[in-house]
Amino acid sequence: MSNTRMLPLLEPDAPEAVAPCCPPLTERPFTAEEAETAARMFKALGDPVRLRLFSAVASHEGGEACVCDISDVGVSQPTVSHHLKKLKEAGLLTSERRGTWVYYRVEPSVLSAMGKLLTISPAAA
Amino acid sequence: MSNTRMLPLLEPDAPEAVAPCCPPLTERPFTAEEAETAARMFKALGDPVRLRLFSAVASHEGGEACVCDISDVGVSQPTVSHHLKKLKEAGLLTSERRGTWVYYRVEPSVLSAMGKLLTISPAAA
Numbered sequence: 001m002s003n004t005r006m007l008p009l010l011e012p013d014a015p016e017a018v019a020p021c022c023p024p025l026t027e028r029p030f031t032a033e034e035a036e037t038a039a040r041m042f043k044a045l046g047d048p049v050r051l052r053l054f055s056a057v058a059s060h061e062g063g064e065a066c067v068c069d070i071s072d073v074g075v076s077q078p079t080v081s082h083h084l085k086k087l088k089e090a091g092l093l094t095s096e097r098r099g100t101w102v103y104y105r106v107e108p109s110v111l112s113a114m115g116k117l118l119t120i121s122p123a124a125a
Numbered sequence: 126m127s128n129t130r131m132l133p134l135l136e137p138d139a140p141e142a143v144a145p146c147c148p149p150l151t152e153r154p155f156t157a158e159e160a161e162t163a164a165r166m167f168k169a170l171g172d173p174v175r176l177r178l179f180s181a182v183a184s185h186e187g188g189e190a191c192v193c194d195i196s197d198v199g200v201s202q203p204t205v206s207h208h209l210k211k212l213k214e215a216g217l218l219t220s221e222r223r224g225t226w227v228y229y230r231v232e233p234s235v236l237s238a239m240g241k242l243l244t245i246s247p248a249a250a
Contacts, residue, residue: 025180027184030181032198046164046165047168051167070154115240
């Protein structure tokens with residue numbers, strides 16, 4: 001009985017996004033494939049600048065922010081763009097252009113899937 | 126009002142360990158210091174082999190495993206040791222030598238702290 005596909009896939013407007021995956025880390029040893037998918041998400045948050053940008057978007061009103069709202073992390077604009085691209089590629093953010101600005105939004109299904117990975121299951125108690 | 130120190134520090138037998146930190150990513154933008162600490166933990170799980178080893182320990186009976194129990198991840202023993210060391214340095218595992226073998230244990234406070242980071246707070250809804 002596999003539950004690696006229980007979680008909803010991302011919206012079609014996020015074509016690069018990685019589907020959420022995998023049972024809690026404490027439930028059973030991950031397969032190689034599960035580990036590849038989940039590691040990609042963790043790796044995306046494994047950089048301090050990316051994490052600051054991500055939390056700036058995630059904590060912004062409505063869970064959405066314009067680049068103009070979140071660039072105050074002490075790095076150049078191209079570096080900000082580079083990191084936002086990485087977060088999109090990992091499926092953690094989606095983006096939408098509206099007029100002059102690109103707006104970034106947290107993908108809640110991915111965030112909750114990562115949260116579930118870190119759930120401590122009764123089996124590990 | 127800072128809540129970066131709310132979570133318990135690790136046991137003194139894990140001197141290299143990183144203290145759990147930080148509010149949910151959705152609560153407010155992370156400071157540079159919070160991002161450094163949290164990114165270190167995410168980065169440790171951002172490698173497929175490390176993630177498989179971690180989930181092998183985490184899902185093992187009693188949340189503890191001997192190296193002899195978890196080396197079946199398709200890499201050499203020195204590589205396994207290298208990755209286990211990285212997980213210890215990030216504060217995700219603790220270890221204890223008992224007789225011939227070293228036993229690894231998941232640090233539950235770190236796991237739950239990381240889970241809390243990924244909680245979706247009402248502010249972001």
